[in-house]
Amino acid sequence: MSIFKGIPLAQLRYQDDLFPTDTSIAQKGTEESVVQCFAAYAQKNSSGQPLSEVRLNKKKHISYLSKGLDRLGYWMVSLDASKPWIVYWILHSLDLLQESVSLETGQRAVQTISKWQLASGGFGGGPDQLAHLATTYAAINSLAIIGTQEAYDVIDRETLYAFLLKMKQPNGSFTMHNNGEIDIRGSYCALSVAAFTNLLTPELTENCIEFIASAQTYEGGVGPYPGKEAHNGYTYCGIAAMEILGGVSRLNLDKLINWCSSRQMALEGGFQGRTNKLVDGCYSFWGAGGFPILKKSLAQSTVNEEVFDMDYLFDREALQEYLLLCCQSEYGGCIDKPGKGPDYYHTCYGLSGLSTAQHTLLYNNTAVQEFSKHGLDASKGGLSSLMWTFSNDFTVVGDIENLIAPTHPVHNVSLYKTRLMLNYFYKSELEGVLKLLPKDDEPWEASLA
Numbered sequence: 001m002s003i004f005k006g007i008p009l010a011q012l013r014y015q016d017d018l019f020p021t022d023t024s025i026a027q028k029g030t031e032e033s034v035v036q037c038f039a040a041y042a043q044k045n046s047s048g049q050p051l052s053e054v055r056l057n058k059k060k061h062i063s064y065l066s067k068g069l070d071r072l073g074y075w076m077v078s079l080d081a082s083k084p085w086i087v088y089w090i091l092h093s094l095d096l097l098q099e100s101v102s103l104e105t106g107q108r109a110v111q112t113i114s115k116w117q118l119a120s121g122g123f124g125g126g127p128d129q130l131a132h133l134a135t136t137y138a139a140i141n142s143l144a145i146i147g148t149q150e151a152y153d154v155i156d157r158e159t160l161y162a163f164l165l166k167m168k169q170p171n172g173s174f175t176m177h178n179n180g181e182i183d184i185r186g187s188y189c190a191l192s193v194a195a196f197t198n199l200l201t202p203e204l205t206e207n208c209i210e211f212i213a214s215a216q217t218y219e220g221g222v223g224p225y226p227g228k229e230a231h232n233g234y235t236y237c238g239i240a241a242m243e244i245l246g247g248v249s250r251l252n253l254d255k256l257i258n259w260c261s262s263r264q265m266a267l268e269g270g271f272q273g274r275t276n277k278l279v280d281g282c283y284s285f286w287g288a289g290g291f292p293i294l295k296k297s298l299a300q301s302t303v304n305e306e307v308f309d310m311d312y313l314f315d316r317e318a319l320q321e322y323l324l325l326c327c328q329s330e331y332g333g334c335i336d337k338p339g340k341g342p343d344y345y346h347t348c349y350g351l352s353g354l355s356t357a358q359h360t361l362l363y364n365n366t367a368v369q370e371f372s373k374h375g376l377d378a379s380k381g382g383l384s385s386l387m388w389t390f391s392n393d394f395t396v397v398g399d400i401e402n403l404i405a406p407t408h409p410v411h412n413v414s415l416y417k418t419r420l421m422l423n424y425f426y427k428s429e430l431e432g433v434l435k436l437l438p439k440d441d442e443p444w445e446a447s448l449a
Helices: 022-041 058-070 074-096 103-114 133-146 157-167 184-196 208-214 232-245 253-262 283-288 291-300 305-309 316-326 344-358 365-372 381-385 415-425 444-448
Strands: 361-363 388-390
Touching: 022 316, 058 074, 058 344, 074 103, 074 133, 074 344, 103 133, 133 157, 133 184, 133 415, 157 184, 184 208, 184 232, 184 381, 184 415, 208 232, 232 253, 232 283, 232 291, 232 381, 253 291, 283 316, 283 344, 291 361, 316 344, 381 415, 388 415
Parallel strands: none
Antiparallel strands: 361 388
């Protein structure tokens, strides 16, 4: 967007047709707070600052996150059932910022996470808590980020599979916990965990594609359950789950892409969660995260070469400007919108969205075909997650040092850590075909040498 790109501000503002509502008043107030953040960098500001000087405050964010690994404020007691999530949000944020945790911290995390695993399978929100698909997903992702054999070996795959199968419903959905609610989060969390740990089976995936497809709404997005309103978080979960299943083509792509693109706000540049809702930094990932998968699916559905070369169907620069200028706390960490305070959740998904906006991720269909010659189906599941690579085609707003690590579009763990875990759990399948795995572009620093 490059701060409005010369478009008159009046054209970008919300139009209430002179009939103000609580919703429109809140929207206009949010727009004003964003304009104040953008003003110093606006193209028509003769005394303004160049966008090239905008910096991602990595040191402050790292300090903010690292403190959370040591101790948490008393107010965090309200998240007592979300301990695996807190660990994941912090570890993933640090990993994207390319800040390694110490060996001691990694070992301490492994020991702590192991206490959340139930003998009957899955991980709870803390010791002696009920096994839950969401906290199981967060725990598995955290172990992936730690990236050691000690971390991987915490996972009891036999009881984990039993737990996943117990959550599975005949219609292809998953309940989040025993006798719990059913929604698309359950589908994504269960399938991502199963793909990561090589537990996908026909029994586990039966009817899953049909259930997710039935949750796509008339608007084009995906709701939590058939008949419910489309939501960006559930839409990402639906897209990523369908990618694991090899079923994205079963969705109405035209309506889906239109809905996803329309969630990016005209003035703010960030994403909203639903129609007529406010922009929110966390939707930077929930909104943008599915676009690499959508681009791949479009490319596979046509022979038009222009589709292969097209960019993601959202404004990368506009999203980065919102995140860098409106969503960085002066104390470290990322926020929802101007005037809000930082938290680990918004830091994690703000940085995940920033990574998605910066990097061009490519899916290597040639490698999939080569795998098929060796009797391996890499078009779906965990092997398919190994087919993603990143290129040196970056889009970075501000200083080049703002560039962070690429995150995987399916699992939202860095590409590097995703590959490490998949290589571990698919070791037997990959024997003799490791050389066929697709390669990233060489680091951009090396390409300049």
